Amino acid sequence: MKNNLSMIPLLLTKNWNLAVKIASSLFRIGKARYLLKRNFGFDHFKNLALVYFKPTGACNLRCKTCGQYGDKGVMNDCAAEENKKILPLETWKKFVDEIAPQKPTIYVWGGEPFLYPDLFPLCKYMVDKGLLISVNTNGTFMEKHAEQIVRDKWGTIFVSLDAFREVNDDLRGKGVYDKVIAGFKAIDREKKKQKAKYPMLGMVTVVSNKNYMDLANLSEASREYNIDLHVYNLGTYTNDNIVATQKQFMKEKLDTDIDCLESYNTGYNLGIDGKKLHVILKDIQEKNFGHTILTVPTLNPEKTHTYYAELETPVRNHCVVPWCQLNVDYNGNVHFCADYPDYIIGNITQQSAKEIYNGERANKFRKALNESEGGMFPGCLRCYQNMLFGRKIKGF
Ligand SMILES: C[S@@+](CC[C@H](N)C(=O)[O-])C[C@H]1O[C@@H](n2cnc3c(N)ncnc32)[C@H](O)[C@@H]1O
Ligand code: SF4
Numbered sequence: 001m002k003n004n005l006s007m008i009p010l011l012l013t014k015n016w017n018l019a020v021k022i023a024s025s026l027f028r029i030g031k032a033r034y035l036l037k038r039n040f041g042f043d044h045f046k047n048l049a050l051v052y053f054k055p056t057g058a059c060n061l062r063c064k065t066c067g068q069y070g071d072k073g074v075m076n077d078c079a080a081e082e083n084k085k086i087l088p089l090e091t092w093k094k095f096v097d098e099i100a101p102q103k104p105t106i107y108v109w110g111g112e113p114f115l116y117p118d119l120f121p122l123c124k125y126m127v128d129k130g131l132l133i134s135v136n137t138n139g140t141f142m143e144k145h146a147e148q149i150v151r152d153k154w155g156t157i158f159v160s161l162d163a164f165r166e167v168n169d170d171l172r173g174k175g176v177y178d179k180v181i182a183g184f185k186a187i188d189r190e191k192k193k194q195k196a197k198y199p200m201l202g203m204v205t206v207v208s209n210k211n212y213m214d215l216a217n218l219s220e221a222s223r224e225y226n227i228d229l230h231v232y233n234l235g236t237y238t239n240d241n242i243v244a245t246q247k248q249f250m251k252e253k254l255d256t257d258i259d260c261l262e263s264y265n266t267g268y269n270l271g272i273d274g275k276k277l278h279v280i281l282k283d284i285q286e287k288n289f290g291h292t293i294l295t296v297p298t299l300n301p302e303k304t305h306t307y308y309a310e311l312e313t314p315v316r317n318h319c320v321v322p323w324c325q326l327n328v329d330y331n332g333n334v335h336f337c338a339d340y341p342d343y344i345i346g347n348i349t350q351q352s353a354k355e356i357y358n359g360e361r362a363n364k365f366r367k368a369l370n371e372s373e374g375g376m377f378p379g380c381l382r383c384y385q386n387m388l389f390g391r392k393i394k395g396f
Contacts, residue, residue: 014228015197018155021132025049025105029389032323039366044323045354048102052327052338054109055092055116058083061138063160063172065208065235067263067339068111074263075111083111085331089118091349093125095328098353100126106133109338111330114141124152134158136204140176142183149199150190158202158231159183163211163218171210181225188226202229208268212277219284222291232281232295236339236382237269238262239311246379250342253368260340261379274305297387303396307382314381316390317374322366325385326357336365339384 028049035047058079059069068075075082106126113119113135126133132155139159142149149157162168165177187201203222205215215232222230243262250256278301285293297316299307306313327338332349334356335341343365346356356362369375380386 032320035323049324057111058115059112109136139180143186146186146190154199156200184225200228258342269308272308278304315396318391
């Protein structure tokens with residue numbers, strides 16, 4: 001299967017400027033591998049390549065596999081209280097000013113980012129500063145805002161779509177499929193009308209036991225969506241044993257109680273026939289749909305079965321996240337791990353970005369990670385960030 005860099009040549013032909021910015025971030029993420037042993041007394045901030053913004057934790061959907069609102073979502077019991085805690089635009093702008101000199105790629109997600117009331121001014125502020133922004137959305141607000149998205153020159157949009165109408169809407173909610181398709185069409189229409197190159201349009205499909213048998217047909221249909229990139233996210237899954245081990249580990253090493261990993265213990269990996277999925281993904285990769293196809297992680301197709309059926313077998317290790325990335329939540333809390341906001345390294349309302357990134361809690365985390373077997377905590381076996389940028393284990 002193709003690796004992350006395989007998208008660059010096609011992007012170069014479509015949008016040179018965007019391809020260069022993405023390549024620059026990937027280069028710094030690659031460089032992070034050589035910084036892994038450095039903890040205290042080193043300016044890690046210089047290598048900040050990717051910053052996740054979660055301006056809101058609120059969401060209009062309740063997707064079944066989601067770590068926040070899914071069957072075991074961490075937000076299910078506390079959303080009403082938590083979603084009152086969003087930060088004002090000025091706080092985010094100040095934070096942007098602090099990180100902009102490092103020229104990181106910005107990944108705006110949520111919750112559903114369109115529910116943050118100042119999403120447009122925030123994104124415009126970052127685009128005007130020359131930052132590459134990617135917005136990850138469920139796509140349900142895209143049609144309504146297509147004109148402004150194109151006018152404001154957002155770099156890329158990654159839209160979640162898991163399947164055709166029946167299965168997608170079973171997983172994500174009634175009417176979602178039609179809204180997403182209408183959104184794709186609206187963006188395409190606006191790009192033509194405004195003669196614009198931006199945004200690059202990506203589709204993200206989370207592979208589960210509910211949709212994997214129909215992925216080939218979805219790929220065929222995607223020819224019509226005029227997308228630039230289709231990411232097959234092989235999905236974040238875990239099990240009771242991994243959760244228990246990680247709980248104990250985080251308590252002992254970092255004195256932290258964790259809640260988030262359990263939210264991916266959903267069982268939507270169970271029963272996936274790795275051999276069949278391998279054939280499906282291989283066929284998809286071999287076809288030319290006019291857009292780039294990526295799987296995350298890029299996996300030796302013969303190991304597809306292992307990915308879903310043997311969750312305790314690592315496929316990536318030596319996580320680089322704390323040496324090149326960070327995630328800021330809706331309440332200003334900063335974490336390394338976007339999907340597991342348990343260990344807080346600071347808060348942007350109280351400290352500068354650089355203080356947080358080079359601070360004691362950040363370095364304690366780096367040290368614990370460096371000292372762990374394979375440079376990875378026991379709970380991170382299928383973590384999306386590690387799947388994207390961790391070191392490939394031989395054979396996988
Ligand atoms: C939590 S959502 C937030 C952004 C937005 N609300 C959306 O759905 O695109 C971020 C991404 O996680 C994906 N996702 C949902 N369940 C997942 C799982 N179990 N493993 C990996 N990614 C998952 C979503 O499809 C989406 O692409
Ligand atoms: S739209 Fe995104 S954040 Fe909302 S429930 Fe679905 S995956 Fe989770």
